[in-house]
Amino acid sequence: MDQPASYSYTLEFGGGEEPVGPIRITVEDHKVIEAHGLDDTGRRIHRELPDEIPTLADLLDELRRARAENAHIAEADYASDGRPERISLDWDEKTIHDEVGYVVSNYVPEAG
Numbered sequence: 001m002d003q004p005a006s007y008s009y010t011l012e013f014g015g016g017e018e019p020v021g022p023i024r025i026t027v028e029d030h031k032v033i034e035a036h037g038l039d040d041t042g043r044r045i046h047r048e049l050p051d052e053i054p055t056l057a058d059l060l061d062e063l064r065r066a067r068a069e070n071a072h073i074a075e076a077d078y079a080s081d082g083r084p085e086r087i088s089l090d091w092d093e094k095t096i097h098d099e100v101g102y103v104v105s106n107y108v109p110e111a112g
Contacts, residue, residue, distance in 0.1 A: 003083070006028045008106075009025055009104050010038070014100070015098070015100040021037070021045070024036045024038055030057065032054070063087050071090060071092075085103070087102040
């Protein structure tokens with residue numbers, strides 16, 4: 001996917017624990033410049049881990065890394081423009097709580 005340098009999207013994610021989000025994320029020049037948790041879990045993650053909020057490129061990099069490292073599950077569903085809409089990862093079939101799923105919605109490319 002050729003991503004625009006600037007866009008916004010909503011992210012929800014979770015794994016073996018409580019789901020997180022939604023978080024509304026704004027990216028400019030390929031960097032997260034703003035993130036707003038839209039519920040208590042999203043606000044908590046934004047407050048406690050502000051440097052861990054991913055761009056779409058970060059999510060795709062994690063998917064590529066999982067595939068390169070032969071993760072048990074490394075799957076994605078894509079929109080017609082090539083951006084991910086859902087990513088499912090499970091690094092090791094025998095390890096508990098190493099799985100994570102990402103849901104991307106409300107994607108808006110920004111003119112710029």
